Amino acid sequence: MSNELPLISIGMPLYNAEKHIRQSLDSLLRQTHTNFEIIISDNCSTDDTVGIVQTYAARDSRIKIFQQPKNIGPIPNFQFVLQQARGDYFMWRSYDDWSDDNYLETLGLLLDRDNSIDLAVANIVKVKEGEEKPIQLDLAKANGSTTFLSSLHMLKISHPGWMYGLFRRQVALNAINDVVENFPHVWGWDHLILFPTVSRNRVGASSETRFFQRETGISHSRYRPKLPKEQVSLATDFYRVCLISYQESDAPFLAKLAMVFYLLRYTSSKTEKFTRILRIALKLRKP
Template sequence: MMDEPQVTIGMPVRNGGQQIRTAIDSLLAQTHRNIRLVISDNCSTDETREICREYAERDSRVTLHEQPVNLGICGNFRFVLMQAKTPYFLWACHDDIWSPEFIQRNLENLMAHPSAVCSTSRVAMVSLEGDRHLSNGTFALQGDKVERLRRFLWDPGEVSRFYGVFRTEALKRSFPEDIDVFGYDWIVMALNLLEGEHLELPEVLLTREDHTVDHYQKTLVRWEPRRLYRWMPHLPMSRILRDRLPAEVWKASRRGVLRRNAIQTLMYAKYRIPVMAPLVNGLASLERARSRTRSNIRVGA
């Protein structure tokens, strides 16, 4: 008889298509077997619901919620988290692939470090064209909370730490209901870093689909009718962080938040005014080179 599950996997999805089969198969093949997979289908218009029903019918570890109304991306991520009754939790996207030992290795890492609230492996980002690079958003964040938040908000990278293994109750406290803004995942990670440290395993145990920069700009245009918040999409996020972070943490982190606002404005300018692309690309190249240097130092340490 299988023990009570230790880990809930929350998979929020809308129109996952055939990619979701590969994702679910890799999750159900984890070496740590005591899991619960909670899928929340957010009004899909393709075959996603039918595929997920198949898995729920043949594997008792899988539960499917078919949402009657669209919860939005942020709302659907929060929904699956709030279903968790296990000590540990991770989010899963329909287009990602996990190595069999992903959960086991990160769970062992958390158990060995009581002060930590998150553990992730390194993450490979792979584009539809097959280009591959390491995510720059999984680096460990340890030490006191002021230093953790300062380092994170200065350069959060691709925020792939969002898909690590978390202590459930600490993560629930980090995800308020009223943060449905562009960059909500950064807010959740910032609030979670108030709860404790984030760890990184040196191995690549997760592969994620890498979207183009324009993917996020197109999403912004589609969902944000206000022109100001298209040009300054992180302004609502910044206000939430200012109001929710302790004063000493905000004081140490606000320069990084301002920097993120400037970078996002430049990326939107590149999208809306193509003539600015060479300038923005040049600045982005400098950022990538600096990130690769930092990553190489960590790997070689």
């Protein structure tokens, strides 16, 4: 058990989470590293989410519950739980995901031992309708390199599930503040949270623990833009936020110049493929 690690803050933004929240909380309370706090912000749920988490909080003082007076939207709720955090390290946890019992300990030790990384990630297992599918990523190449080509490799293999890895708290706070201020969309925002850290080669990876990410399809149906105008707006804003972030980094001039062009490909892969936008636009124009 690794209680010598600094306090770890875990933020759980919730909305109508009663179906899976018990499994997620049970996973956290089984962690081998126990020096953590769980910050829950309920976004005006209409089911029994609050009652369930209150039961857990009554049994464990590490759980702190906030109830929003009105629904503030998903991304501001993610921002809110981080703003309440006190730990040196911070992790978001969705109500329907879980992890191995050594997740906090393994990723915490990775950050504790290596000041060159700001985010620690693990193997990901996607779960859909009870079927588990491990994501085979070349994690070894995510460690130790600081070249521009390694930045491109990291951006290519980065997975949205990495957003639920363990951050240095201020790094996560800077990232989400930038997203809330400059990106008025929900679809694709997880990649923007990761971009500053991934593009700067400040991610460390461990294959000694796993993160289980449940696929429900809710985000796709609720937040993915449907019309070409909305898709173009999303892609434009995504590209702009990434570009500004990288231009503000300490990367060499030639790397910044090359990133201007690579980000077109990156934006197409992480938001809406440009060919798909064109197909939809042409289809809508047909008489």
